[in-house]
Amino acid sequence: MSADPIALARDLINCPSVTPAHGNVFDVLDAALTTLGFTVHRFVLGEPPDGPTENMVAIRGEGGPHFGFAGHLDVVPPGDGWSSDPFQTLIEDGVLTGRGAVDMKSAIAAFVAAVSRVEQGKGTISFLITGDEEGYATYGTPRIIDWLKERSIRPDMILIGEPTSVDRLGDTVKIGRRxxxxxxxxxxxxxxxxxxxxxxxxxxxxxxxxxxxxxxxxxxxxxxxxxxxxxxxxxxxxxxxxxxxxxxxxxxxxxxxxxxxxxxxxxxxxxxxxxxxxxxxxxxxxxxxxEAFLTPPGPLYDVIVAAIEEETGIAPELSTSGGTSDGRFLIELCPVVDFGLPNATMHKLDESAAVEDIHALSRIYERILRKVVA
Structure with missing residues (x-):
């Protein structure tokens, strides 16, 4: 059954999850992925101030190619001055508002919805989700990497759903970070x-x-x-x-x-x-x-760029600008690329994303999956 990315994004945003995050927001994602046939593994590590941090590894399928989707459910503090409750999603005039709408709960929801529409014919799909990307990542993605190594699990490519687009969805893909x-x-x-x-x-x-x-x-x-x-x-x-x-x-x-x-x-x-x-x-x-990292040209570039061009009609800029992401850790495993929603309101008051952009992002993610595991 096809998942609704807007409904899931709302459910995730409505769970307050200021970094480091654990608990309810992971319950929501766990339920969505279990329904789609994923085996979900969750573990909580650390004590304040850098913990407790929850991490999730969800896996469906086996063998190669192994396509991983990475992201985070923690958000930065909302701050004062919002026009609505930051943890009660508001949709008005085709715009979804709430803390995490852009960075990056909507992208996680979009990928879940994309997976729900793809009949997986080969390989492995995994979700690598942390509750500590906005903080120091002490108990976050590096511990996910440890978990994978202990079980000899290694993705062939990873897409991170960070908000990389600038003026319109699909105009920028991050191929490395400072x-x-x-x-x-x-x-x-x-x-x-x-x-x-x-x-x-x-x-x-x-x-x-x-x-x-x-x-x-x-x-x-x-x-x-x-x-x-x-x-x-x-x-x-x-x-x-x-x-x-x-x-x-x-x-x-x-x-x-x-x-x-x-x-x-x-x-x-x-x-x-x-x-x-x-x-x-x-x-x-x-x-x-x-450390700085750069993913060299290869299959991951090819499938992402092709999917964006097919859906939007534009050729994305391949960029290393802006801040860092958990790709700085995940590059240890395999090629990594960041691609997601327009980022103009990330970390701002009244953080928001266009509903149609979330749907379109999910369609792009679906195109990527069909090129790799369908």
Missing amino acids: GSVNMWIDVPGTQGHVAYPHRADNPVPKLARVVAALNAVHLDDGTEAFPPSNLEFTAVTTPTQASNVIPASATAQLNIRFNNLQHGADLVRMVEEIAEREAPGSTVRARISG
């Missing part, structure tokens, strides 16, 4: 009264030298597939905001989005060296979210 590393530079000092600076040691000018030196670094000019890497400072803080106190320490927060000319660990070492040179005694804390 890497990302967050860092915090801590410069120590000695607290004191601003009127007696000789009795204190002000860390702010030292940190300013570090910021200036790093801001002057030219990382690279990019590649044919990737834009240049960029380093951006996102915060500078001290323990006290009093205007008459020299602080005991100062911290700068930064993020580097980097292409495949760079590696996260090398960038951390570069920042450590510059920080020590400009402010001896400083320390650097780092969290590498993922």
Whole structure:
């Protein structure tokens, strides 16, 4: 029986699932996939703040080719100022509104509906769904990969349903993503009264030298597939905001989005060296979210591009722009491509997707499946 992607999207959105997510939202997807003949495996890992995180691996069929669909049921916090309840789906004038409508519960619903319409004649279809993509993924997709490896399960290709389209559905497919590393530079000092600076040691000018030196670094000019890497400072803080106190320490927060000319660990070492040179005694804390990756041309490109062109009549741009995705982990298994809805309202107030775009996305996913496993 064919599944309705709009009804399923509504059911998923109506389950609050701010990252890290577990529980009811997975129950809804579990029920939909079990009805379609999938064997569903679920496991919950971790404790706060990065957990508990639920993951799901659902499998139907056996042997090759193995087509995997990856995604996440967690969402970012809705924030204040919505025109309607973010976790009670609203449909008006052909537009579906709710947190997760774009990123990315509607895409998961669209793929479920696509699977329901395809008579699988060969191979394997799997869903690789996490509850921690919007967070640090500590207990998310990397643990799904561990689960698959322990059972010697390896997809031949993976499609991630992230919202990649820009101006209209189908105009952009992500064939790779930049890497990302967050860092915090801590410069120590000695607290004191601003009127007696000789009795204190002000860390702010030292940190300013570090910021200036790093801001002057030219990382690279990019590649044919990737834009240049960029380093951006996102915060500078001290323990006290009093205007008459020299602080005991100062911290700068930064993020580097980097292409495949760079590696996260090398960038951390570069920042450590510059920080020590400009402010001896400083320390650097780092969290590498993922390395840059690029899927080379091959069968996965071919089936996705062909399906998009058949449904929409447009040839998608193959891009590596924007943020990262869990493809940074899944590329370890096989070729990975991201493709989904227009992304203009992702993470915004009144996040929304056109109902017809959700239906059309499901038809594109159906075309892809028919080319691979029908």
